[in-house]
Each structure stands twice: as structure tokens, then as C-alpha cells.
Amino acid sequence: QVQLVESGGGLVQPGGSLRLSCAASGFNLDLWTIGWFRQAPGKEREGVSCINMSDGSTDTADSVKGRFTISRDNAKKTVYLQMNSLKPDDTAVYYCARSWGIIRAPAWKRGDGFGSWGQGTQVTVSS
Numbered sequence: 001q002v003q004l005v006e007s008g009g010g011l012v013q014p015g016g017s018l019r020l021s022c023a024a025s026g027f028n029l030d031l032w033t034i035g036w037f038r039q040a041p042g043k044e045r046e047g048v049s050c051i052n053m054s055d056g057s058t059d060t061a062d063s064v065k066g067r068f069t070i071s072r073d074n075a076k077k078t079v080y081l082q083m084n085s086l087k088p089d090d091t092a093v094y095y096c097a098r099s100w101g102i103i104r105a106p107a108w109k110r111g112d113g114f115g116s117w118g119q120g121t122q123v124t125v126s127s
Contacts, residue, residue, distance in 0.1 A: 001026050002025075002026040002027050002098075002116045003024070003025045003026050003116070003118075004022055004023070004024055004034075004096050004097065004098065004116055004117070004118040005022070005023045005025075005118055005119070006020060006021065006022050006094060006095065006096050006118045006119065006120060006121040007020070007021050007023070007121055008020040008021050008121060009093075009094060009121030009122045009123045009124075010122075010123070010124070011124045011126065012086055012123070012124070012125055013125070013126070013127050014086060014087060014088060014125055014126075014127055015085060015086065016086050016125070017082070017083060017084045017085075017086065018083045018086065018123060019080055019081070019082050019083070020036070020080065020081040020083065020094055020121060020123075021078055021079070021080055022034060022036070022078065022079040022080075022081075022096035022118065023076075023077065023078050024077045024078070024079070024098070025077065027098075029053045029074060029077050030053050030054050030074065031053070031054065031100065031101070032052075032053055032098045032099065032100060032101070033050050033051065033052045033053065033098065033099045033100075033101065033102065033103050033108070034050065034051055034053060034072070034079040034096055034097070034098055034099075035047060035048075035049070035050035035051075035096065035097055035098075035099060035108055035111075035114055036048040036049050036050065036070065036079075036081045036094060036095070036096055037094070037095045037096070037097065037111060037114075038090075038092035038093065038094045038095070038123075039092055039093055039095070040091060040092040040093075043092075045095075045111060046061065046063070046092075046109070047061055047108055047109030047110065047111060048060070048061055048064055048068060048081065048094070049061065049064065049068055049069075049070040049081060050070065050099075050103055050108050051070045051071070051072050051079060051103075052102055052103050053072055053074060053079075056072065057102075057103055058070050058103075059103050059105050059108065061109060064083075064090070067083065067084050067085045067086075068081060068082065068083050068084070069081070069082045069084075070082075079096060081094070083123070086123075086125045087125060088125050088126060089125075090123060090125050091123060091124050091125050091126070092122075092123060093120040093121065093122050093123075094120060094121050094122075094123055095117050095118050095119075095120045096117075096118050097111070097114040097115060097116060097117045097118070098114065098115065098116050099113040099114045099115070100113070
């Protein structure tokens with residue numbers, strides 16, 4: 001069945017780095033856009049970054065641009081989120097999800113059209 005599984009979260013000090021992974025199974029990844037989202041306690045879900053698995057096009061939220069980089073490995077059916085210069089405000093549960101076809105901006109940031117959400121991985125940035 002369709003499954004997206006996140007991993008790589010943890011506790012990191014401000015200024016540190018983490019790399020999250022989203023492993024996909026049960027569907028043809030090439031036809032989809034994969035997005036990373038996050039939700040902090042008491043806050044709305046926020047789109048972080050997304051990538052089209054066919055042509056590699058990406059879009060990234062302004063709040064993390066220049067610090068976070070999304071990438072893909074189609075052979076491994078995995079999408080990565082490299083997070084550098086982490087701040088306490090980046091603390092959240094990070095989720096990946098899929099959307100059919102191309103990136104639709106800015107709707108993707110709201111999660112419009114995304115489904116098959118993973119279980120999430122906790123990222124905590126604290127000293």
C-alpha cells in the first residue's frame with residue numbers, strides 16, 4: 001500500500017544541522033510532488049519545501065530559504081530535507097506527503113492537494 005515514512009528527527013542545538021528522510025513505497029514516485037510540512041504546538045501546519053519527482057523543480061518557504069534544501073533520490077524512492085543553521089523556531093513535527101503532478105504554488109504551502117501523510121518526525125532545536 002501507499003506509504004511515506006519520515007526519519008532523521010532529533011534534538012539539536014541552535015545552529016546545528018539535521019537531515020530528514022522521507023521514504024516512499026507502494027506507488028510510482030515519478031508522477032508526484034513530495035512536500036515537507038511542519039507543525040509546532042499551537043500553530044498551524046506550514047509548508048516547508050516541495051520537489052517534483054519528475055523534473056526536480058522545487059519550491060521553498062521564505063522562512064527557511066537559504067537554510068533548508070530539499071533533494072531527491074528516485075532510485076531509492078527517498079526525498080531528503082537538509083536543514084542547516086537550525087533555530088528554536090524550527091522546532092516542530094515534520095511530515096512528508098504527496099501531491100499528484102506538478103508543484104502548485106502557493107497552494108502547496110497550505111497542503112492543498114496533498115495526501116498520504118507520514119507519521120511525522122520530531123525536530124527539537126534547543127540548547
